Amino acid sequence: MFRLLSKKLRRWQILSSKDQTQTKPDRSPVYLSKNLEGNLQILREVLGQSSDVIIREMKISSDSNVDAAVIYIDGMVDRNLLNRDILQPLMFNLQLIKDHIRQNHSSLIDFIKSSVLTVGQITGTEDIDRVISDVLKGHTAILVEGVNQTLLIDAKGWETRGIEQTTNEVSIRGPKDSFTETLRTNTTLLRRKIRDPRLTFQSLQIGERSKTDVAVVYIKGITPDSLIEEINQRLKRIDADAVLDSSYIEQFIEDNPISLFPTIGYTERPDVTAAKILEGRAAILVDGSPMALTMPFLFIEGFQNPEDYYAHPFFASLIRWVRLLGFILSIYLPGVFVSLKAFHPELFPTPLLVSVAGAREGLPFPVVLEALLMLMLFEVLREAGLRMPRSLGQAVSIVGALVIGQAAVSAGLVGAPMVIVIAATAIASFLVVPFADIGALLRLLMTIVAGFLGLFGMIIVQLEILSYLAGLRSLGVPYLSPVAPLNIRGLKDTFLRAPLWAMDSRPASLNSPDMRRQSPDQMPQVPKTESNQGGNQ
Amino acid sequence: MKREPCFRIYLAIILVIILVCLSGCWDSEELNKISIVSGLGWDLDPDTGEVTLTYQSIIPSEIKSTSGMDGGGEQKGGSALRAIQLDQDTGASPYDVLNRFTQHGSRIPFYQHTQVYVFGKDGAQKGIYGFLDTQARNPVSRPNALIVVSEKKASDILGIQDGMENIQAFGMAAEIKLSAQFSKYPAVTRLDFQQRILSKTTAPIAPIVGIAEEISSQGEKVKRLRVMGTAVFKEDRMIGQLNERESSGLLWTINKIKKGFVIIPEASLEIVRAKGEIVPELQGDQIIITIEIDEESNLVEYTGHQDLTSDILQELEKGQAKEIESQVMAAVEKSFALDADVFGFGEAVHRKYKKEWKDLQSRWDEIYPNIEVVVKAKTHLNEIGDVRKALLKD
Numbered sequence: 025m026f027r028l029l030s031k032k033l034r035r036w037q038i039l040s041s042k043d044q045t046q047t048k049p050d051r052s053p054v055y056l057s058k059n060l061e062g063n064l065q066i067l068r069e070v071l072g073q074s075s076d077v078i079i080r081e082m083k084i085s086s087d088s089n090v091d092a093a094v095i096y097i098d099g100m101v102d103r104n105l106l107n108r109d110i111l112q113p114l115m116f117n118l119q120l121i122k123d124h125i126r127q128n129h130s131s132l133i134d135f136i137k138s139s140v141l142t143v144g145q146i147t148g149t150e151d152i153d154r155v156i157s158d159v160l161k162g163h164t165a166i167l168v169e170g171v172n173q174t175l176l177i178d179a180k181g182w183e184t185r186g187i188e189q190t191t192n193e194v195s196i197r198g199p200k201d202s203f204t205e206t207l208r209t210n211t212t213l214l215r216r217k218i219r220d221p222r223l224t225f226q227s228l229q230i231g232e233r234s235k236t237d238v239a240v241v242y243i244k245g246i247t248p249d250s251l252i253e254e255i256n257q258r259l260k261r262i263d264a265d266a267v268l269d270s271s272y273i274e275q276f277i278e279d280n281p282i283s284l285f286p287t288i289g290y291t292e293r294p295d296v297t298a299a300k301i302l303e304g305r306a307a308i309l310v311d312g313s314p315m316a317l318t319m320p321f322l323f324i325e326g327f328q329n330p331e332d333y334y335a336h337p338f339f340a341s342l343i344r345w346v347r348l349l350g351f352i353l354s355i356y357l358p359g360v361f362v363s364l365k366a367f368h369p370e371l372f373p374t375p376l377l378v379s380v381a382g383a384r385e386g387l388p389f390p391v392v393l394e395a396l397l398m399l400m401l402f403e404v405l406r407e408a409g410l411r412m413p414r415s416l417g418q419a420v421s422i423v424g425a426l427v428i429g430q431a432a433v434s435a436g437l438v439g440a441p442m443v444i445v446i447a448a449t450a451i452a453s454f455l456v457v458p459f460a461d462i463g464a465l466l467r468l469l470m471t472i473v474a475g476f477l478g479l480f481g482m483i484i485v486q487l488e489i490l491s492y493l494a495g496l497r498s499l500g501v502p503y504l505s506p507v508a509p510l511n512i513r514g515l516k517d518t519f520l521r522a523p524l525w526a527m528d529s530r531p532a533s534l535n536s537p538d539m540r541r542q543s544p545d546q547m548p549q550v551p552k553t554e555s556n557q558g559g560n561q
Numbered sequence: 562m563k564r565e566p567c568f569r570i571y572l573a574i575i576l577v578i579i580l581v582c583l584s585g586c587w588d589s590e591e592l593n594k595i596s597i598v599s600g601l602g603w604d605l606d607p608d609t610g611e612v613t614l615t616y617q618s619i620i621p622s623e624i625k626s627t628s629g630m631d632g633g634g635e636q637k638g639g640s641a642l643r644a645i646q647l648d649q650d651t652g653a654s655p656y657d658v659l660n661r662f663t664q665h666g667s668r669i670p671f672y673q674h675t676q677v678y679v680f681g682k683d684g685a686q687k688g689i690y691g692f693l694d695t696q697a698r699n700p701v702s703r704p705n706a707l708i709v710v711s712e713k714k715a716s717d718i719l720g721i722q723d724g725m726e727n728i729q730a731f732g733m734a735a736e737i738k739l740s741a742q743f744s745k746y747p748a749v750t751r752l753d754f755q756q757r758i759l760s761k762t763t764a765p766i767a768p769i770v771g772i773a774e775e776i777s778s779q780g781e782k783v784k785r786l787r788v789m790g791t792a793v794f795k796e797d798r799m800i801g802q803l804n805e806r807e808s809s810g811l812l813w814t815i816n817k818i819k820k821g822f823v824i825i826p827e828a829s830l831e832i833v834r835a836k837g838e839i840v841p842e843l844q845g846d847q848i849i850i851t852i853e854i855d856e857e858s859n860l861v862e863y864t865g866h867q868d869l870t871s872d873i874l875q876e877l878e879k880g881q882a883k884e885i886e887s888q889v890m891a892a893v894e895k896s897f898a899l900d901a902d903v904f905g906f907g908e909a910v911h912r913k914y915k916k917e918w919k920d921l922q923s924r925w926d927e928i929y930p931n932i933e934v935v936v937k938a939k940t941h942l943n944e945i946g947d948v949r950k951a952l953l954k955d
Contacts, residue, residue, distance in 0.1 A: 281567055366589045369597075370673030370701070377597065377674060378728065382624035384592040391591060478588065488573070 054152045060091050060169040063152075067095060070156055076100075077159075080111070084168070085125060086118040090132075091169040095155075100162035102181025109142045110164060110177060133171045145178035157235060184209070192457075193293050197334040202292045207237050207311035213294040214241060214309075218301065225309075226252075228259060230273070234266035237311040238273065241297070247306050248535050254499055255306055255319070270313040277319075279497050284489075285462055287498035289321035296330050304536030320498035320534065322505060324518045326458040327351070332521050340521040348519070350455030353448065354463050358395045359470035359482050361445045365391045367478030383439040392475025394438050398446040399468060401427070406450075505533035592621075596668035599645065600677045600730025602715030603655070603692050605684025612691070614658040615679075615716040616648040616670060617730050624727060644727040647720055655695040672699075676734040677707045678751065679715040679770070685792065685799040693797065697755055704752040707734050710792040710799060712771035721772060723786040733786055737768050740788045744821035744832065746808050747791060758796065762907030762925045764896075765794040766811070769802055793901045801899040803892060810892030813837050813885055814852050814904045822861070825880040829862035833943055839909040843917060847933060850906050854885055854938040860945040868950045874942055882938040889936045897930040906932060 056063050064079060071077045080094045094110065117140055124135045137146050149155060155165050155174050162180035187209065190202040203210045211225050222244040230238050240255055258277040267273060274288045291297055292315055297307050300318040308317040327347045332340040364371050365380065372380060387394065405424040412420055429447075432438045453463050466489070473481040496503035506514025514532050516522040525546040530536045602615030623644035648666065652658035662670060678696065680689050696702040711718040719729065726732030741748035746768040757765040769790040777783040791803040791811065803811060812818050818835040834857040842849045858881065860869075867873055896903050907925055911918045921928060 282570065365592055369590060369592060369595065369671065374674045374676070374731070377592075378619055378621065378624050381592045381597060381619070381621035385622040387593065390589075475589075476582075485577075488577075 055150045056152055056155070056167075056172045056174060058170050058172045060093060060167055063167050063174075064093055066152060067156065070152075071159070082111075082115060084114050084118065084136075085122040090121065090125060093167045094164060095159055095167065096164040096179075097159060097162065100182050101164055101179050105143065105179045105181060106164060110166070110179065113140045113142055114166070133168055133173045133175060136166070136168070137175055141175070141177065143177050143179060147176050148173050149176060150174075157229075160235065161237075187213070190293055193291060193296070193330065195293075195329075195331045195334060198330050199293075199295050201294060203294060203297075203309075203314045203316060205312050205314055207239060207309055210294070210309045210314075210316065211239060211241070214298060214301075214307075217294055217298040218243065222246075223301075226256075228256075230259065230262050230264065231267040232263070232265050234268065236267040238267070239309045241301060241307040241309060241316075242305075243301055246302065246304050246530070246536050246538050248304065248537055250535075251306055251320075251499060255308070259308075267310060268312065270308065270310040270315045270317050273308060273310055274317055279499060283496065284465070285323065285493065285496060285503070286326075286458055287319075287321055287496065287503065289318040289325055289458065290315045291318060292316075293330060299330075299333070302530075302541075304530045304534040320501040322498060322501065322533065323493065323503050324507065326456050328517070333524065337521050337523045341519070344519065344521060347455045350452040351459060351463065354450075354453035354455070355466045355470060356482070357445055357449045357452070358399060358467060359474035360479070361442070362391050362395045362471055363474040363478040363482060366475065380439075380441050383441050386436060387439055388437070390475070391442075392471065394442050395446070395471050395475070396468070398432075398438055398442055399449075399471060401432075402446055402450050403464060501533050501535075506531065590669070590671070594668060595671035596666060597621075597671050598675050599728050600679060600719050600733065601672070601675050602679040602681070602711070602719045603684060603689065604681035604715050605687050607683055607687055610687075611651050611653065612655055612658055612684075613649060613651045613716065614655060614662070615719050616662065617719045617728075618646050618648065618668075618670070619728055620644050620646050643722060643729075645729055647716070649716060655692050672701050673703065675703060675706050676730050677709050677737075679709045679711050679718050679733075680767075680799075681711055681715040682713070682769075682792075682799065684715075685710050685794075688797040690797040693751075693755070693758075696751060702751070704755075705750045707737055708749045708751055708754045708767045709733070709737065710767045710769045712769055712789065717772065718770055718786065721784050721786055733770065736786060737770070737788060740768070741817070742819055744809065744812050744818045745805065746788050747812060747815075747817060757794075757905075760905070760908055762902050762911075762922065763905040764899075764901035764903045765797075766803075766903055767792045767794070793896070793899055793903055795899075795901050800901060801895075803895055803903075806888055807892040807895045810888035810890070811896075811903055813854055813889050814839065814892065818856075823856075823858065823881050823884055825877070825884045827863065827865040828860060828877055828880070830858040830877070830881055830942070831861045833857045833859055839904060839906060841906065841910045841913050843910070843914050847931075848906075848910060848921075848928065849933045849935065850909070851935045851937060852889055852904075854889070854936070856881070856885065856938065856940045857943050858940065859943050863945075863948075863951075866951050866954050868954075869945055869948075874945065878940045878942050881940045881942075885938040885940070886936045889938075890934075893934050893936075897932075900926060900930055902929055 054066070064081075068079070076098045078094075078096055078098050080096075082092055082094070084090055084092045092114065094106075094114075096106065114136070121132070121136070121140070125132060133148060137148065149158075150173050155176065158176045159165050162178075162182065164177045164179050166175040166177065184206050185204050187201050187204055189200045193202075201213065203213065214225075215223065220243055224242055224244055226240045226242075228238055228240075229235050238259065240252065240259070242252055255277070259273070262273070262276045264272065264276065270290065274286075274290070278287050280287060289300070291300075294316075297316045297318060301307055305318050305320060308319070310317075327344055329343075329347075332344065335343070365384070369377055369381075384391075389397070405420065405427075409417055409420045409424070429443065433440045433443055449467065453460055453467070456463070470482055470485060473485050477484070493504055494502075494508055502509060505511060506518060511532050513529065516527050517531070525542075525548065528542050528544040528546075529539045530541050532539070596616075596618040598616050598618050600617040602613075602617070604613040604615070605611070606613070648662065650658045650661045650665075652661055659670070678692070680692075696706075709718075718733075722729060723732050723736070726735065737746070737748050740746045747766055749765075749767045754765050754767065757763045768788050769792050770786055771789040772784050773787040773789075774782050775785050790805070791808040792799050793801045793803060813835070814837050816835075816837040818832060818837065821832050823830045823832060834855075836855040838853045838855075840851040840853060842851070860877065863869070865873075892903070902925070906929070907922070910921060914921075
């Protein structure tokens with residue numbers, strides 16, 4: 025029977041894959057001609073009749089026969105800059121240009137570039153596709169009659185959100201700035217944290233239609249070259265319509281096509297990104313997304329928090345254990361409770377069993393159903409609270425608290441112990457944010473399995489998950505490292521957080537070519553001077 | 562393009578779904594489908610040989626109401642039962658009764674949390690093997706449940722509301738454990754009992770619980786449970802019992818003294834640490850057993866009117882040792898009279914004289930009463946409290 029099923033599945037997969045074999049149309053580049061009118065014609069055709077495309081034609085010489093055109097997209101260029109440094113010089117230097125044309129017409133474009141325009145970044149090109157893409161990026165193009173070249177001026181300027189406080193990854197002591205939607209702002213934030221000349225932003229464009237700028241960030245000599253190569257290969261393979269957020273990239277370059285656990289991390293914090301890059305990871309910044317992707321992402325990173333490194337090591341270690349415990353609770357607690365109640369009541373301590381049995385009296389549904397009901401109710405409330413317009417949010421929380429907390433119990437739908445279990449689970453599930461989504465899925469799975477098979481089933485599923493995790497890789501790095509495969513030196517930043525002076529090498533599992541992070545003997549010591557004999561003031 | 566992992570996951574999902582659905586929940590025991598048996602009573606009619614089992618089950622809804630906001634409101638006076646229900650059935654063997662019971666109960670009895678097995682004295686004198694086998698064979702029975710012999714019928718004992726516990730059997734178990742903790746009577750789990758039966762020479766023991774009448778605060782007569790002795794078994798038959806003093810002697814010997822007091826004339830001493838050891842010696846055909854007891858205690862009560870000089874302290878120590886020795890000797894004499902090796906002398910000899918044991922074991926019943934027993938108690942007074950000089954002098 026299984027063979028039949030597997031055959032069917034395989035055929036279905038092959039069939040579905042056949043539809044996707046269209047290839048990218050291959051076009052040879054089109055070049056500009058010397059005819060301004062012709063060039064404009066082509067551009068008009070391509071850019072269409074969009075109202076935001078501005079083609080400003082003008083005469084730039086007192087000889088009326090030298091025409092020129094400036095092309096830009098309204099709203100994407102800095103108008104002040106455009107007027108003051110592009111249009112004004114072009115149109116006020118009529119005599120100068122006329123004089124130049126008399127001497128040498130062909131180098132007119134170079135002359136404008138070198139002597140007329142007072143802006144920073146100017147490039148010349150003959151490729152009409154390049155012109156179009158750059159104009160769409162926010163550049164301003166200048167075309168001149170009789171010249172088969174165009175000048176592309178970077179005078180981008182549009183409304184952006186400023187750098188604001190972190191909203192998702194809050195820390196008490198650390199820096200409070202977060203990434204914004206603008207790629208350049210984000211790269212600046214990173215550059216300001218790491219002033220190493222070897223910090224590299226390697227840019228490329230992804231998206232057939234969106235043409236989104238994507239930057240791979242790494243430090244040469246710390247991030248292994250093989251990792252960069254692998255990332256580039258995966259990025260180049262992407263042939264998507266649009267990349268609207270960094271999560272689009274994430275889904276295209278993950279190791280495991282339908283991974284349950286995230287194998288690529290994300291963060292909105294520049295300090296976290298910088299720290300990960302300095303550990304030998306690479307980051308990807310995507311224009312339009314305030315989240316940086318970091319990779320490889322290991323399981324243990326889910327339990328690390330920027331605050332860990334700013335707080336005292338002992339406290340950070342304690343909190344890390346709390347997070348581990350919370351994660352375990354959030355996945356297993358309802359399942360364990362259900363299986364104890366439905367299959368193994370002997371495992372309850374006797375007084376607890378008596379009170380649980382008391383609460384169970386007269387309830388209409390089996391325990392599994394009760395647990396699933398409450399879990400779903402919680403997910404519904406969570407989702408509603410998240411998506412509701414902010415002004416309505418309070419209504420949800422009031423109703424939720426009443427429904428989940430009091431009414432369900434007094435109405436005799438669910439037992440009070442179940443409410444406590446689900447509430448504890450719900451709160452625990454928010455401790456480890458990267459795994460909150462998968463945690464919700466696993467929790468449901470565990471509860472269902474517990475309802476059918478008890479602890480026995482939960483153990484089977486757990487083994488399955490563990491073997492799955494052990495086989496998972498993030499850009500070639502085993503997902504469970506440094507725990508499995510075990511690396512004793514790498515454990516400094518897993519279950520305990522060692523003091524910063526003790527973490528003198530980069531994580532070994534990341535294979536950084538430069539393992540040395542700092543000099544190893546930096547433990548703070550009491551200075552051995554005579555004046556310090558008392559030990560304290 | 563690799564398609565294998567994808568495909569495998571589909572297959573795994575299908576397999577898991579099939580696995581889960583096919584197995585169903587056949588083993589499920591919802592809490593509102595079971596009745597938790599807190600105590601089990603066993604009585605044997607000596608004439609007919611019929612077994613009567615008494616089930617003490619917890620009524621969960623009662624627990625709920627008493628732990629809730631209106632809890633304790635309906636104080637049922639005196640000996641009325643709280644939160645438990647008694648059911649009884651009679652049959653040829655324990656399982657015959659169990660089998661019958663399912664016919665008139667609404668819920669399946671759940672034995673995993675049973676705390677005490679109470680045996681009626683009359684039945685226990687005939688032998689409790691049948692019941693013991695049922696419990697030992699069945700994995701749902703707790704090995705750490707307590708074995709109790711009841712002075713009257715087991716069903717009487719299980720029906721008496723006692724102490725502060727809502728669930729009577731739990732209260733009884735707590736009472737026995739407390740008496741064992743203060744070294745009055747032994748607390749014997751099913752496992753202990755089985756081990757003693759298995760050792761061939763050692764006699765099993767169990768505390769005896771009886772009913773005592775007390776006057777309640779309202780002036781009514783109420784029945785209360787009371788631990789009153791230690792039952793001594795020969796194999797599975799109860800053959801006699803030890804009184805309070807003899808029970809203490811037994812506990813000293815088998816090293817089960819934890820807390821408690823030694824009362825001597827003019828003084829009471831609180832036991833801090835105690836150790837009992839059985840040292841056997843084989844001299845020709847004669848077995849000499851030395852019971853060595855090491856004890857440390859604090860003085861908690863002194864009714865004499867003298868200052869506590871070191872002489873007097875020494876005297877107290879000596880008096881204490883004498884008291885312990887006499888307790889132990891009382892137990893020894895009683896056990897000789899019953900010809901039951903409650904101390905496990907046989908096992909001690911076995912451990913030391915492995916070769917000779919084969920011969921001795923077969924004749925143990927004859928040998929036992931002729932063993933020479935020497936008791937050596939060493940006592941040490943640790944602290945005497947904050948009063949060194951007597952408050953009142955003669």
